[in-house]
Amino acid sequence: MNLLLLILVPLLTATAILLMRNASQVKWVALTGATAQLILAFVLFFAFRKEQAAGNPLQMLFQQQYNWFPSWHISFHLGVDGISVAMILLTAFVVIAGVLVSWNVARMTKEFYFLLILLSLGAYGFFISLDLFVLFFFLEIAVIPKYLLIGIWGNGKKEYSANKLALMLMGGSALVLVGLLGVYFSTPEHTFDLLKLSDIQIPPEVQKICFPLLFVGFGVFTAIFPLHTWVPDGHSSAPTAGSMFLAGISMKLGGYGCLRVAVFLMPQGAKEYSTIIIVLSTIAILYGAFATMMQKDLKYMNAYSSVSHCGFVLLGIGMLTKVSMTGAVMQMVSHGLMTALFFAVIGMIYERTHTRQVNEMGGLLKVMPFIITILFIVGLCSLGLPGLSGFVAEMTVFMGSWQHPDPLHRIATIAACLSIVVTAVYILRAIGQTAMGPIKAGYENLSDATWNEKLAAIILVIGIVAIGTAPFWLNDLVSPASQLILEKIQLVQ
């Protein structure tokens, strides 16, 4: 299958949106475009599985290469492995759900949808790039729309949050850029090509400097401790779809970058710094969970819990085993779907109650059974209930992490296991206060979800349940790719 389609479809959608006359046309064009993305993602998934079943030995499938800046050895090199396919599927799910829940955005609808689609374009480009320069280019495309989405359509202290988010992510990108240039100039070929670089041994002294630059740079995106503080403010100020894209897609760019660029190209650096990664991610998991427990605003709560959950991604990567890295990717997909859904539900509740403070709500199950049922499902997914995606991902990370018998890895794994108790505490507190108990006065006549909200929620629930009840398809997709990364690591002494 032609990977260029993944860039062309959002591009065409975005262009078409600009040409539309009124808001209703814009919405339908965006929805059509998002549906096309979803279909495309599935076509890619099945095409990939077919190749995999046929025993295609190439690491990256469906490769294409076009010259871009030949003098600098930059080429438009595309290709996917199982990890990319998983991320592309995730993106397509989040995009269509995001488009659907934004149906009632009244202000500057055209610009809003344009930015959403542009963001998805950046994400797809990022996930299929095999050239580090192109990858970086798409990373930046994915950052800018977020600034505008929060700054224009956000609420609360939106300017502050937009600035903070953009500056911190730009700071991360700057580190990434420096790291990439370091890699570029360290090799005699002067190449940005991922596959070529992976064949060359990057000198250990370069890895020592560039690995932390790249890892931390990408890590900022995925809320590495202590550079996670853009997450709570950014998410809570963003409009619903903005939060969904931020948590569901943007944060995953970081995890993907850590794995694909930092660990894959610099296994020696990864080994050297794995202790620090493990310590930081364990802190993020527990500290994030405890901080979540004290939040009273639903969006802050979910944002802090994202810090905790993304800690599992970094923990899985830092553990450097095949199973733990597979678990990290699963956690990315699972967390993406789950958090997007969580923010969608919070948005639906907020639109009706006009508050996000848990203590101002109560008994909402009575008036909005559908929305609250979804809240239960997503809450249970977040606390790792079997049958939903969170469980599968977390358990895979635990199983992978436990393969190291030394005390550090053991303590980190046990601490991560114990976080599931804290997660249960904050999720049940939130659900108990919002959904259960006697209904608060003034909320008796609230309405339940509309068709677009229902559709968005159902799409994401399908994703969550599909992973939760039949994890083998995701495992089969991802684990060969993590096996290849592991082999690179094993080559290092």
Place this chain on the structure above:
Amino acid sequence: MPNLTYIALIPLLPLAGFLLLGIFGRNYFKTTSGIIGTTLLLIATVLAIYTAYGYFFEYGKVAGVYQKLVPLHYTWLEFSKGVSIDMGIILDPISVMMLVVVTFVSLMVHIYSLVYMKGEERFPTYYAFLGLFTFSMLGLVVSSNIFQMYIFWELVGVSSFLLIGYYYDRPSAVAACKKAFIVTRFADAGFLIGILILSFYSGTLDFNTLIQKLTSPDSVELKNAVAASFLGVSALTWGLVLVFIGGAGKSAMFPLHIWLPDAMEGPTPVSALIHAATMVVAGVFLVARLFPVFAISAPEALNLVGYVGAISALIAAVIACTQTDIKRVLAYSTMSQIGFMMFALGVSGHGGENGLGYTASMFHLFTHAMFKALLFLGAGSVIHFIHSNEMKDMGGLRKYLPITHITFLIACLAIAGVPPFAGFFSKEEILLAAYQHNSIIYYVALFTSGLTAFYMFRLYFSIFWNKKADIHGEHHGEGGFALLMPLILLAVGAAAAGFIPFGNFVSSDGTKLESAFHLQFSILPVAIGLIGIFTAMWLYKKKNDKPDKIAASLSGLYKAAYRKFYIDELYTFITKKILFNLIGRPAAWFDKNIVDGLVNATGKATQTISEKIKGMQSGKVQQYAIYFLIGVIALAVLFIYVWK
């Protein structure tokens, strides 16, 4: 072996009920959902009994030993070669027995609820949740893989949460369901870490392989697991103890029992199903499933099981004597009886005559399911009639509720261990096993059986005799056939189940266990039981002030027991003061002020610096000339002094 794939239908039928009623119930099956759920479960029950018959009498036994059959087995999530989460079905005496117990009790509860829950607004949801629970519990008992069991373990936990919180608009129900979930979740974290340890050393998650690798004396895996140690205790023991913590949480063993009494906030039939007969015995089942490993390779861990069981049995019985809410009395009684099952496993050995405790424990699990479900359903019938849970509102109800009265009496006699009712036989075996292996536990158990008889008959006399309750206004009678039929069927079980020669079917190693009946041995326990019953009769049959006087004379102990030995307060202290105030609040504060403060400070600093230096770009040529001059001088100084 015949084709046994149909067994998958037993758990899948209730699951189908859950999905059907959960998704469409509100709109399409508002009134018929009860019938749909019950019908599906009836089919499952028939299949379970058919399976049990086939297993025990036709194909289960090979050369005098019951086999562990695995008729179904799918790889669900493969981690590495040999280590995978599989979804499978294991058939062995305990799983087959549990299939029957779970489907039968669940069916009784389904039928009972047709009347009991009629007219509830969320009637379809109730049946959907019952289906989810039954599915999860059946999945748990047939698990062939330890991780599969963990999965269903969590699912029964969440079904229990949903059903306790069924009356979601009552703050007490919300608090209770959260408490139940969080306490058991804490224990489950132990289970999870235990699984990680066991799988790390045995290199598998499959029960049969795991047991085989960790019990055969010459296996490398066992040697490694015993050799590795932490704090002077072997890794294997740690693993098993952690797994047992999971079991203790779900089975409400001391000190993780605090959720069970509060769980009585759920509808009464739910208490009968989940918090009496099935889910709460999951911990016992888990220890029984891993029993060979406990008994052969880690006797220290098994000892711990024994003592925890005995302590729980005693403490719960003492508390039960003081409670006034009839459901809470039954909840503590459940905890106490599960304690009996636990310590029976704890005092048991593996194989042959030594395995008496194992058989006794499973036997008691079986009989207890009958009489305790009956007690709860009977209590439900009483509550349905009198609209109160408090003993003080009851009395003299034998005239109004004759069938409830008789069946309740049978259950009380059974739990008190009066021959020839079911509890007598199973408790006798437990006491015999304890007598043979551990005399401390034996005496604790003996004393506890006396207390059991006392508090059960205190309950019985307070409800059905004593003063006459204040009955005025409209009171419907005993409810219909659907309400009474489960009571009668369970009463038959409670009366007669003891005559099943249990040792023929269930034993620690699959062989036949001849449990000889020792008349001289059973005299003492029966006598103690009768003393308990007559004391209760003396105190509670007629209204008098003796109970209050005794309570007053034992004021310290009575009050402590009435307040459940202040364990709840201790937990509140730990969660509120330590978890929230000492960890959560500082973490949130630290994040907002220190970590984020640093980020903001960096932003501020950048702003200030650029504010300061922006004056340098003034556009004035003279100023630039001065900078230029300073630069030249600085470079000159550098060249002359530094690089010299």
